[in-house]
Amino acid sequence: MIGLDKRYVWGVLPLIGFAIGHFLDKKETERMTLFRDKSALYGRPEGAERKPPSW
Template sequence: MVIGVTKQWVWLSLPILGGVVGNYLDNKETERMTMFRDKSALYHRVLKPGESPSW
């Protein structure tokens, strides 16, 4: 035991830490994908005058 860190504490904290890291990565991926909300940005299609984005 080093400074109160036991095997049980480590095994409990690993899934929690994995969840936090996974949530952070999921949020970053969601932010990245907002660039492609409209297919014109994804496929480089130019919108016609007066045409509104799909989202």
């Protein structure tokens, strides 16, 4: 190969997987913030319009 040992590739592969997973998790969290306090399950009770948002 390009001078890369198999042990090096197998040692770096989990780190690359972790980095990709971390990036995707952050993107999903960022996307889910769009739905805060808009779900019927987590919605505020009637008459609570003057309260600030939960976040």
